[in-house]
Amino acid sequence: EAGVAQSPRYKIIEKRQSVAFWCNPISGHATLYWYQQILGQGPKLLIQFQNNGVVDDSQLPKDRFSAERLKGVDSTLKIQPAKLEDSAVYLCASSTDRQSYEQYFGPGTRLTVT
C-alpha cells in the first residue's frame, strides 16, 4: 500500500511570495488533514477535509492560507503572501474516515521563508 505522498520536499521563498504544496493521500482514505509543524513544536492542525468538503478550518489563517480538495482525492495548500513566521514543515495526513483516529502522515514539506 503506497503511503501519503507530498511535494515538494523542500521550498525556499522570500517573504511576500506565494507557495503551494501538494498532497496525495492513501487510496480510499476519505479524510485528509494539513498540519503545520514549527521547529520545536508538535504538529498543529490547519484544516481537515472529509472527501472534498471542509470539516474544520478553525485554525487556518484564512487571510493568507487556502486549501482545496476538489475531487476528494489530492489536495493543495497555498500560502499567499508568505511571512517569515510561516517557516515550518507542512505535513499532510489521511485516515479512512473521521471516526478513525489513526492518521497516516506524509514526509512533509519543509518551507523556509527568508
Add this chain to the structure above:
Amino acid sequence: DQQVKQNSPSLSVQEGRISILNCDYTNSMFDYFLWYKKYPAEGPTFLISISSIKDKNEDGRFTVFLNKSAKHLSLHIVPSQPGDSAVYFCAATASANNDMRFGAGTRLTVKP
C-alpha cells in the same frame, strides 16, 4: 493553548533498559490518546493508542498507561533498543470533533 504537554524535551537511556515518556493534558473532553514516533526527514508514524475507557494498552515492547484523574499518560518501552531512538509525540483527541492535538515531542536516545 497547549492542551497537550510533554515536559521532557529529551530522554537518554541505555539499551535494554526501560524508557518512560510522559504526557499531560488539560482538556477533559479528550477521550482518545495516541503516541506517534518520528524519524528525521519522515512524517510521524502511529505507534500505539488508548481509549479513555481503558487504563492500559500493550503492544509488544510498548505499553501506554492512562491516568484520567491525573490527566496523565505515559509510554513505556521495554526493553529499549537503539532503533527506538526518535522523537515521540503524544496526541489527544475528542471523539466529538476529532481535532487532534499534539504535544511538542520528546527526543529519545537509546545508547548501545
